[in-house]
Amino acid sequence: xxxxxxxxxxxxxxxxxxxxxxxxxxxxxxxxxxxxxxxxxxxxxxxxxxxxxxxxxxxxxxxxxxxxxxxxxxxxxxxxxxxxxxxxxxxxxxxxxxxxxxxxxxxxxxxxxxxxxxxxxxxxxxxxxxxxxxxxxxxxxxxxxxxxxxxxxxxxxxxxxxxxxxxxxxxxxxxxxxxxxxxxxxxxxxxxxxxxxxxxxxxxxxxxxxxxxxxxxxxxxxxxxxxxxxxxxxxxxxxxxxxxxxxxxxxxxxxxxxxxxxxxxxxxxxxxxxxxxxxxxxxxxxxxxxxxxxxxxxxxxxxxxxxxxxxxxxxxxxxxxxxxxxxxxxxxxxxxxxxxxxxxxxxxxxxxxxxxxxxxxxxxxxxxxxxxxxxxxxxxxxxxxx
Amino acid sequence: xxxxxxxxxxxxxxxxxxxxxxxxxxxxxxxxxxxxxxxxxxxxxxxxxxxxxxxxxxxxxxxxxxxxxxxxxxxxxxxxxxxxxxxxxxxxxxxxxxxxxxxxxxxxxxxxxxxxxxxxxxxxxxxxxxxxxxxxxxxxxxxxxxxxxxxxxxxxxxxxxxxxxxxxxxxxxxxxxxxxxxxxxxxxxxxxxxxxxxxxxxxxxxxxxxxxxxxxxxxxx
Numbered sequence: 095x096x097x098x099x100x101x102x103x104x105x106x107x108x109x110x111x112x113x114x115x116x117x118x119x120x121x122x123x124x125x126x127x128x129x130x131x132x133x134x135x136x137x138x139x140x141x142x143x144x145x146x147x148x149x150x151x152x153x154x155x156x157x158x159x160x161x162x163x164x165x166x167x168x169x170x171x172x173x174x175x176x177x178x179x180x181x182x183x184x185x186x187x188x189x190x191x192x193x194x195x196x197x198x199x200x201x202x203x204x205x206x207x208x209x210x211x212x213x214x215x216x217x218x219x220x221x222x223x224x225x226x227x228x229x230x231x232x233x234x235x236x237x238x239x240x241x242x243x244x245x246x247x248x249x250x251x252x253x254x255x256x257x258x259x260x261x262x263x264x265x266x267x268x269x270x271x272x273x274x275x276x277x278x279x280x281x282x283x284x285x286x287x288x289x290x291x292x293x294x295x296x297x298x299x300x301x302x303x304x305x306x307x308x309x310x311x312x313x314x315x316x317x318x319x320x321x322x323x324x325x326x327x328x329x330x331x332x333x334x335x336x337x338x339x340x341x342x343x344x345x346x347x348x349x350x351x352x353x354x355x356x357x358x359x360x361x362x363x364x365x366x367x368x369x370x371x372x373x374x375x376x377x378x379x380x381x382x383x384x385x386x387x388x389x390x391x392x393x394x395x396x397x398x399x400x401x402x403x404x405x406x407x408x409x410x411x412x413x414x415x416x417x418x419x420x421x422x423x424x425x426x427x428x429x430x431x432x433x434x435x436x437x438x439x440x441x442x443x444x445x446x447x448x449x450x451x452x453x454x455x456x457x458x459x460x461x462x463x464x465x466x467x468x469x470x471x472x473x474x475x476x477x478x479x480x
Numbered sequence: 481x482x483x484x485x486x487x488x489x490x491x492x493x494x495x496x497x498x499x500x501x502x503x504x505x506x507x508x509x510x511x512x513x514x515x516x517x518x519x520x521x522x523x524x525x526x527x528x529x530x531x532x533x534x535x536x537x538x539x540x541x542x543x544x545x546x547x548x549x550x551x552x553x554x555x556x557x558x559x560x561x562x563x564x565x566x567x568x569x570x571x572x573x574x575x576x577x578x579x580x581x582x583x584x585x586x587x588x589x590x591x592x593x594x595x596x597x598x599x600x601x602x603x604x605x606x607x608x609x610x611x612x613x614x615x616x617x618x619x620x621x622x623x624x625x626x627x628x629x630x631x632x633x634x635x636x637x638x639x640x641x642x643x644x645x646x647x648x649x650x651x652x653x654x655x656x657x658x659x660x661x662x663x664x665x666x667x668x669x670x671x672x673x674x675x676x677x678x679x680x681x682x683x684x685x686x687x688x689x690x691x692x693x694x695x696x697x698x699x700x701x
Contacts, residue, residue: 095589096592099594378587379590380559472535
């Protein structure tokens, strides 16, 4: 049998058994659409966790201990949205008889407000302003110092140095221990440059792979140490990988259960046609051709239904990707959603191909038993039994 | 030439073994028609199935032009069936989801006949069975007689050497049945096709070149 004739026969069967085709089609369409949407939602959740975590302060890539004359303009390459330079001062803060040792980040307040969301976590007072002699502290640090907004604190850069006096302009709380303990913020011009180390926080455009940018940075002459967020936030990295694995397992399990139903429907769909296969065998259709015909019927139906399902799922994901799904009430105490609990589903190659592939594979597997049945049965036995 | 030698076939029916054929032998020359007569359950269908390769006998051999068809591999047997055999079943057994024209196209496509040649052959077949306007009809839209005529046209579409017909007139009234069998005999003669048919209709039996009676799986003269 020529492949074109085989496809024509399969197509005619699928189209003319339209009631069964519609029932199975609806099952496949809804399963695939649901999985495409779920997969895009999982991607959106991961994105939200990354966006919240790196967007709060750290950036996608951190450059540490940069030389004072490092040509930081070279960090602004394709895919990089913004580079923030920060100076780090190990200091002691004193308020009355209370002392706290911490690292002060000297930052550009306007640039920080543009690129990060830490200032949004202000719980008292306000964020820093350029050139003011002020310090922005976390609430736990301020509590340890028993300092409040407007209180003066003494800053000691090294033992024996005279204290610089700064006013607490605002307090923040993120819920993240690495931001809430041991660090504070001052405007860049507040403290002398000596004794400070220079660091860079690199923020990337959406969808840019940090590794690609990192590779370029590492090719710079005398490159300083750069780390991606996956390296300096291994907990988040692991969580996202765990999410991928668990989502994959969920998809396979969900589709496993759904495909049982679909497979049963397919078996009925094929066995309904077993008389026809018996007639064809009597007319001299080869066993392999019978199996191929059954497989083609199933694959054609699943392909069409999967395409529709993928389209429907993609459409739903695209719709929610614009508006976002606000899960703030479910994420407000979660450190990985410190800034926003809005999730924007994102379609990826993975979320688009896995569900239809699962549908086609499960459909093809469902065709195995009826194919074997048709191949093994003699035409006379099939025709006699009906 | 079809040569059937000492054919035996038994099968299980519930708990008991039924003897369907017992020592059947006969020979049909190319282009001749042969009718196997007998009552329902006498073994006619089993015998035709064995001759057409649809069933394997327990003992005996069936030679078609010197080839023992039951020694052929599965694929070779299927090739023999698609190229050399045409089968008219008792109930027509048209492919239900195909139109009359598509049913007729099926054996032609299986034998690699395509395009204009296939189209012409289908139209000629529709003319010969006097159903030129029913090409687009589905089997469910045909009467019993029309179904059997289409089944016959499909069986001879690819010019097979052997035409096997299992009680083709069983579900038809006597006039329609005689018309069909007349058509079968004349067209198979025209195509030099060996016809082996099973029937218990005396009118049909009279039309054949040769005939024998089956009773409880045994041949009676």
